[in-house]
Amino acid sequence: MRHLDSIVERRPAEGSAHATVARLLEREGRFDEADLQWQQATAVEPTDPTWLVGRAHNRLARGDATTARALVEQVVAGKWQDRFWQPQQEAKSMQTQLAARSP
Numbered sequence: 001m002r003h004l005d006s007i008v009e010r011r012p013a014e015g016s017a018h019a020t021v022a023r024l025l026e027r028e029g030r031f032d033e034a035d036l037q038w039q040q041a042t043a044v045e046p047t048d049p050t051w052l053v054g055r056a057h058n059r060l061a062r063g064d065a066t067t068a069r070a071l072v073e074q075v076v077a078g079k080w081q082d083r084f085w086q087p088q089q090e091a092k093s094m095q096t097q098l099a100a101r102s103p
Helices: 002-010 015-027 031-044 050-061 065-077 082-101
Strands: none
Touching: 002 015, 015 031, 015 050, 031 050, 050 065, 050 082, 065 082
């Protein structure tokens, strides 16, 4: 855990640092802790939809399709810079999958 903390301590204002920690926590099955890191990534870089998509994946892994759906909708409906086309496409794909999954 000390190593994970050091990743964020070195770059606390970068969403990518929090996302790195979130992904590592997810690999260990620590989804609730990972969710907090995804939230922090979004808080420090709210103009990057990548973190919302990452959190949506995390919530799906926890069986929380409702929150995942809301996060995906936020990305799809949002106005993002052109450079964020990839997370937007991923969100659209997830939106389709979630719609087919359940109401």
